[in-house]
Amino acid sequence: TPQLDPQTQFEKIAQAIGEIYKHNASQLSFEELYRTAYGLVLSKNGPMLYNGVRTVLETHLRDCVEHDITSHATKASADPTIANNETFLASVRLLWSEHVTAMLMIKDVLMYVDNVYVKAAQLAPIYEMGMCAFRDTVLFAPSGSGLSTPIAKAFLRQISAERGGEDVDRSTLQGISNMLVELHDTASQARTVYEVTLEPQLIAESKTHYQAVAAVRIKTLGAPEYVLAAQADFDSEMGRVDAYLVPSTAKLLLSALQDELVGAYASGILNIADAGLTQMLDQRNISALCVLYNLYSPLPQPLGVLRSGITKHILALGSQITAALSSSESGEAKGATSAPEKAAATLGVAAKTTLALRWVQDILALYDIYDEFLLKSFGEGASM
């Protein structure tokens, strides 16, 4: 059978790639394409084929960005409404998932290239090469038109809107996160693009946001309301991580929240005038104390502040009991001086015993109250 020249053979594959992107694989013969690639590798045209395929992919992706994405990106940048961000991010996500589907097919057709040429030349396998092409053409184009920054901006704006109570499309955001996690950083292969670009910005912006939120709350809310609001924030942020972020972000985000909502105001919360720790203890606000404890206990310094605050209050209450009883004791004694001495002495002893009993009772009652706190609010935390 007469052999076609390598360039013509390569054209077959280049054209097939185009058809695959257009969802026309059903019109193509896998065997013919596979055999063409096989022939090119055997005739020592592996490099031409590999580089040629990469060029085809890059050109295709660049065209798609220009036709389908750039207009949305510009709109989202100029007028960052929720809808515009959504349209932009959705268009990126669509290109990504189409690219993945196409690459799975392309890698199968070029399996001989992977098994024979790629291994020998120690290059990236076809699928990985396709992923890098996407990263370097769509996200980080050398011409500076890379979409990585606009994507991160739009993503963070959607989070901001959601924190403000608006509805955003979470599945699109999840698609974008998944995309960023599948692509690896050029500089350090072990880290993903998500880790290097989106995550740091996300954490930084979250810190700023909650710094401002806490500053307002500490002035306007009592301690119970503050801690309940803080707990609600913790829950909603963790929900956000589950819904459309990456698990590794949970720890970082939690730490940021702890710093801004709890750590920065550890004493401040307890000392809120007329609505601080002492009021919560005296009003036996068990549920609020429980929330407070849960927020403070993972953090050593705030926990110490809490513990010393409670200790101080217990000591104060204890002294009050002793003082009250010793003043009534002296009151009783005063009353006794008017009676006959013997009666006075007896009264004195009996009264003293009563007083002593009352003191013990009061102290025990105080102990019970705080034991209840220990049980119900502080989860029997040994450190308390």
Added chain:
Amino acid sequence: MSSSSSAVEQAVATTVKLASGDGFAFIVDKAVAEQSPTIKNMLDVTRGGAFTEALTNQISFPEIKGKVLEKVCQYLIYKYRYAAEGSTERVPEFKFDLELSLELLMAADYLDC
């Protein structure tokens, strides 16, 4: 009549036709054919796009001769029969004519099996 044609339909869905360049054709079970990763990929419909071969359940190998393809089919059945066993059963030798060696080797390389 209708029951036998639906049985034929059923048989077609689980089998695949492998055609050689010189006009021979072999019908084997899909599970057997998929012992070759290359053929498996050709027939794959799960990855979001299927090629002609997967839709028609027929693969043509214009570069492979009938007697080579026949041996390949025998090998695929042999591999299917013994591959899953582990090493408990004594596996008989796979015999073939020496004259077939080179073409068989090339076909094996082509089909990755």
